[in-house]
Amino acid sequence: MNVRDALEADADALASIADSPTDVMRNLVHDRTVRVAEDGTHDPNADVSSSEHSQYGESNPEDLLGFVSFDAQGETVHVTQIDGTQEACERLLAEPVRFAECENMAVEVLVPIGHQAVEDAAASLGFGEKGFGPRFDGAKTVRFRLEP
Secondary structure: OEEEEOOHHHHHHHHHHHOOOHHHHHHHHHHOEEEEEEOOOOOOOOOHHHOOOOOOOOOOOOOEEEEEEEEEEOOEEEEEEEEEOHHHHHHHHHHHHHHHHHHOOEEEEEEEOOOHHHHHHHHHOOOEEEEEEEEEOOEEEEEEEEOO
C-alpha cells in the first residue's frame, strides 16, 4: 500500500469511496490536507506515459483503498473525513497523528456510529473515546481524541 498526497485527478475515485459528489471531493483536495492510500501492486516509479491511469489523468477508484482529510486549528488536528478499508484507515489515520506529534498537538476524529474500520483504526493508534460528537445528516457520531 502506498500513501501519497491526493491530487485533483483523484476526485472521481474519492467521490466513489465517500459516496459524495465529485465537485465536493475536488474542493476537499483544494481546501484540506488529503492523503490517499493506493494499491501497492502498482509501481509508483513506472513510466507515466505507459500507464493507463496517471497522476496527471484520472485515478482509478479500484486502485484507491481509502483517503483521509485533515486540518489544524488551534492546538488540535481535526480529521475532517476518513474512509476506506480497515488497513487503509489505520495507515491513513497515522498521517495526521504524525503531523500532530511533530507539532505537539492533539488529534480529533468524529466517527459515524457503526463505522467499524475507523473505530478500530483509532483504537489501534491509541485514541480514546470521548463521548458523542455532533450529528451529520442526522447520523450520530462518536468523538475520538489522541492527546499529545
